[in-house]
Amino acid sequence: MTKIGLEIHCQLTNLQSKLFCPCKANYREFEINENICPVCMGLPGSLPRLNQEAVKKATMIAMALNCSTPKKIAFFRKNYFYPDLPKNFQITQLNIYGDTSIGGTGSVMVGDKEIRITRIQLEEDPGRLIYEGSSSKNQITLVDYNRAGTPLVEIVTEPDFDGPKQVREFLNILSDLLENLGVSDPSLEGAMRADANVSIEGGKKVEIKNIGSFHDLEKAVHFEITRQESLHSREIEIAQETRHWDDKRKITISSRSKEEALDYRYFLEGDIPWVTIESEIHDKLKSEMPESISSKKERYVSKYNIPSQVADVLSSDKFYSDLFEESHSESTAKEIANIITTDLMGLVDTREKREASKITPKHLKDLAETIQSNKISRNSAKNALYEIVKTGKDLSHIISELDLGNVSDESELIKIIREVISEEFQAVEQAKSNPQTVNFLVGKVMQKTKGKADPKLTLDLLKKEIGV
Numbered sequence: 306m307t308k309i310g311l312e313i314h315c316q317l318t319n320l321q322s323k324l325f326c327p328c329k330a331n332y333r334e335f336e337i338n339e340n341i342c343p344v345c346m347g348l349p350g351s352l353p354r355l356n357q358e359a360v361k362k363a364t365m366i367a368m369a370l371n372c373s374t375p376k377k378i379a380f381f382r383k384n385y386f387y388p389d390l391p392k393n394f395q396i397t398q399l400n401i402y403g404d405t406s407i408g409g410t411g412s413v414m415v416g417d418k419e420i421r422i423t424r425i426q427l428e429e430d431p432g433r434l435i436y437e438g439s440s441s442k443n444q445i446t447l448v449d450y451n452r453a454g455t456p457l458v459e460i461v462t463e464p465d466f467d468g469p470k471q472v473r474e475f476l477n478i479l480s481d482l483l484e485n486l487g488v489s490d491p492s493l494e495g496a497m498r499a500d501a502n503v504s505i506e507g508g509k510k511v512e513i514k515n516i517g518s519f520h521d522l523e524k525a526v527h528f529e530i531t532r533q534e535s536l537h538s539r540e541i542e543i544a545q546e547t548r549h550w551d552d553k554r555k556i557t558i559s560s561r562s563k564e565e566a567l568d569y570r571y572f573l574e575g576d577i578p579w580v581t582i583e584s585e586i587h588d589k590l591k592s593e594m595p596e597s598i599s600s601k602k603e604r605y606v607s608k609y610n611i612p613s614q615v616a617d618v619l620s621s622d623k624f625y626s627d628l629f630e631e632s633h634s635e636s637t638a639k640e641i642a643n644i645i646t647t648d649l650m651g652l653v654d655t656r657e658k659r660e661a662s663k664i665t666p667k668h669l670k671d672l673a674e675t676i677q678s679n680k681i682s683r684n685s686a687k688n689a690l691y692e693i694v695k696t697g698k699d700l701s702h703i704i705s706e707l708d709l710g711n712v713s714d715e716s717e718l719i720k721i722i723r724e725v726i727s728e729e730f731q732a733v734e735q736a737k738s739n740p741q742t743v744n745f746l747v748g749k750v751m752q753k754t755k756g757k758a759d760p761k762l763t764l765d766l767l768k769k770e771i772g773v
């Protein structure tokens with residue numbers, strides 16, 4: 306049986322500062338090596354100071370993944386020499402004195418399968434290496450320390466996955482969960498990275514390091530299984546080794562470096578005392594946890610009668626579910642859910658489009674109410690939505706500017722209906738014996754009014770005019 310285990314690194318991107326110093330956690334907005342200070346550079350005499358918010362946010366992740374949360378947590382130094390690590394050690398966590406990392410064992414359901422979480426730890430991210438030069442001969446390595454010391458949460462799973470598809474489903478659940486908690490933005494470049502271990506029936510365990518995105522993680526696992534199966538079928542032994550993911554060629558390559566074999570000489574970080582998470586703080590965090598995605602979904606279905614599939618899409622994406630939460634009332638919930646999932650999602654389907662979008666909850670509220678009071682047809686509402694996203698103008702303004710309002714003035718509508726009746730003599734005759742044909746005539750009225758006639762009123766007036 307194929308066994309896959311994951312080590313997922315996710316940045317706490319929504320924090321203000323790094324894990325042990327006041328430099329910004331959002332290192333992406335800085336020029337190279339401008340988001341640094343003596344602490345994150347490990348200069349002599351500098352002392353780390355633990356970011357409380359990071360402990361809270363990481364604890365929330367542990368809670369959301371159903372992990373145990375130890376009362377006391379400790380930090381350790383993991384020693385290794387590498388250019389991306391200015392201190393020559395990384396401050397991380399280790400469970401040698403019992404469970405002292407931010408989260409203990411837990412589990413997540415992926416379909417019917419339980420994926421066990423081994424532990425969750427809070428640690429600092431190293432700097433970033435940038436390779437320049439066109440070939441290995443003239444290649445130089447540059448270091449950018451802006452990222453060094455930013456808060457990172459490592460989630461380690463048991464080898465419970467049986468294939469790339471299950472891995473992908475888990476990653477989808479995890480990124481939705483992190484976004485819903487408001488702790489991380491998984492769509493930011495480099496915010497989610499991973500290592501994986503893969504073994505097939507009868508083979509040894511192979512570790513894959515350096516996978517830079519969730520998208521690549523599924524590919525790397527898929528590649529590695531295929532490679533191992535191919536070796537196995539030719540009766541070549543699968544070596545226990547560490548391989549690196551080459552994200553340009555999309556293959557795993559054997560890692561010649563012996564860096565993984567090193568003893569990291571872990572020892573307690575003496576500059577940071579053990580941290581006690583008091584039960585009041587623990588309870589407070591628990592009570593402040595945002596509603597889970599599954600509970601949101603259940604509520605949408607049971608309270609508003611929103612179809613399960615629509616509720617699923619709506620609840621799993623924080624951007625849309627926030628819009629929904631802030632705009633709906635009991636009577637408009639279903640309408641707004643429909644507007645979001647059928648029309649809005651098509652208009653703002655990328656991160657850039659979302660950021661540029663001018664839509665507010667008030668727009669959605671107005672749009673749903675205007676549709677429900679028959680002042681605008683669903684077709685015109687679609688056009689109005691497009692304008693709203695683009696310009697952010699008020700709905701009433703857009704309706705009059707683009708002349709999108711329904712033709713609901715009876716006398717005007719009767720004029721158009723009489724026109725249609727005179728033009729469609731045959732259909733009118735048919736309608737007298739076959740009421741279904743009336744719908745054809747409604748369609749003709751819609752054509753003439755460019756979809757702006759109130760369909761119900763049109764039908765009633767038509768029937769009256771024809772006498773059916």
Ligand SMILES: [Zn+2]
Pocket residue numbers: 323326327328340341342343344345346454
């Ligand atoms: Zn710093």
